[in-house]
């Protein structure tokens with residue numbers, strides 16, 4: 336059951352404003368603005384080359400945007416005036432007892448994960464294949480463990496503070512393995528897992544960093560229908576049971592339409608639609624943009640969007 340209230344307007348965890356990213360003469364993202372609601376699953380969709388991954392790379396600090404502001408509201412409430420003040424000054428973030436905000440376009444990728452609380456997965460799985468499943472989740476908590484050792488040899492000496500932190504890291508890893516149904520594979524090399532299980536492990540690894548916003552780049556790519564259904568259940572549980580906001584890029588319209596509270600549609604780097612799944616599904620601009628894809632994909636898109644065959648051609652969409 337999809338929620339009809341608009342968290343993205345009432346309580347945005349992420350606000351992207353006037354984002355532009357140029358590569359030489361190519362404008363990959365063009366003056367794009369959108370909000371991601373706290374506690375929502377938000378999907379960023381659009382035809383190939385629309386600019387989705389570029390947006391992700393800007394939000395997660397892999398690219399420095401040409402222009403634009405990207406605000407992450409980690410917790411509490413920070414007023415518009417305080418945000419304006421932070422923007423005018425040179426700082427990357429502001430933390431007060433009322434709440435904390437981060438200007439992600441000013442921050443390096445590792446700081447975005449570590450202090451702003453944004454975690455991501457990639458289009459191509461990036462696990463440490465030779466390490467065990469459990470070790471992959473412990474490595475993800477390296478920063479926390481380093482802090483616990485006070486960046487000294489406390490870890491090697493087994494000082495109590497470090498030992499406690501190491502125990503907690505293991506407990507967290509085991510708990511996430513249980514949630515993603517991989518506990519029985521904890522000691523196997525990650526590379527030995529089937530593809531769908533590797534995707535779940537990547538998500539668990541991202542969650543071990545305690546994110547407020549989890550960014551997933553095509554999590555359903557390469558999954559069979561059963562694995563896709565399991566992914567849907569996992570993502571809904573991450574939202575509902577753990578309160579983590581999810582922003583995903585996904586080509587599988589079955590997944591997108593079933594789980595998304597909010598969908599943003601890009602085409603040629605610009606936003607062409609923004610709303611609930613049902614609003615976006617019936618937007619002629621979206622259907623037209625999608626029908627600009629290869630002929631063999633047209634029927635699939637029409638079926639996934641639940642529109643009558645040929646409906647969008649009547650709107651004069653690009654062919």
Ligand SMILES: Nc1ncnc2c1ncn2[C@@H]1O[C@H](COP(=O)(O)OP(=O)(O)OP(=O)(O)O)[C@@H](O)[C@H]1O
Nearest residue numbers: 358361362363381382383384385386387388389390
């Ligand atoms: N590092 C880069 N240098 C030059 N051009 C780039 C770079 N990254 C992306 N682009 C270009 O920017 C445009 C948007 O690419 P992007 O990968 O963001 O699209 P996408 O919507 O994620 O596509 P897909 O669905 O195929 O993954 C494309 O024309 C792409 O070739």
